[in-house]
Amino acid sequence: MAKAKPLSRKVQALLAEKTGLLSKAQAFAEMDMLATARPLWEAAGCKEEKLAPLMETLGREGEAAVHRASAATCFMRIGDWSRAANLFRAALAGPISSKSRQEVHRLLKTCLTALAKAPSASASDVASALSPSAKS
Numbered sequence: 001m002a003k004a005k006p007l008s009r010k011v012q013a014l015l016a017e018k019t020g021l022l023s024k025a026q027a028f029a030e031m032d033m034l035a036t037a038r039p040l041w042e043a044a045g046c047k048e049e050k051l052a053p054l055m056e057t058l059g060r061e062g063e064a065a066v067h068r069a070s071a072a073t074c075f076m077r078i079g080d081w082s083r084a085a086n087l088f089r090a091a092l093a094g095p096i097s098s099k100s101r102q103e104v105h106r107l108l109k110t111c112l113t114a115l116a117k118a119p120s121a122s123a124s125d126v127a128s129a130l131s132p133s134a135k136s
Contacts, residue, residue, distance in 0.1 A: 005058040011051070018047035022074075029077070038078050045074030049087065065094025069104050076111060085111040 007015070025040035048071030055064035072087035088108040092101065 004060045007058065011054050011058070014047060014051055014054070018044055018051065021047060022070075025074075025077075041074045041077045042080075045071045045078075045080075045083075048074060052090075062095045065091045065096045066100075068094070069096070069100070069107075072104075072111075073107065076107065079114075081111045081114045085115065 021040050021044035025037045025044055028034075028037035028040065048067045052064040052067040052071065055061070055067060068087045068091040072084040072091065075081075075084040075087065085108060088104050088111060091104050092108070096104065
């Protein structure tokens with residue numbers, strides 16, 4: 001396996017932006033300000049989605065998979081089940097730990113179940129799916 005290349009300033013800046021968005025989204029969600037959190041989750045998901053292939057270009061395939069899974073959870077939080085499912089599938093194609101793989105499979109199953117429901121799952125379905133204690 002080739003040695004991973006260092007992060008460029010562009011990638012570092014994107015990571016910092018993404019981290020700020022995630023922190024703000026989480027804070028607003030914890031204050032039950034979901035309408036305010038929603039665009040932040042979406043923006044963070046887009047940043048994560050953009051970071052994944054950039055990490056691959058640097059030989060950081062494992063990090064790329066983590067960014068795809070993180071993007072997917074952001075899109076789950078806003079009910080974009082198709083996008084989340086596709087990103088979880090992509091994350092599973094990368095080198096992730098067996099524990100992470102199990103969690104991604106569980107979250108993918110949640111997305112596919114939500115897609116099967118009409119028209120979409122509720123916010124409480126998302127909260128329970130993302131809960132660390134949730135099991136399938």
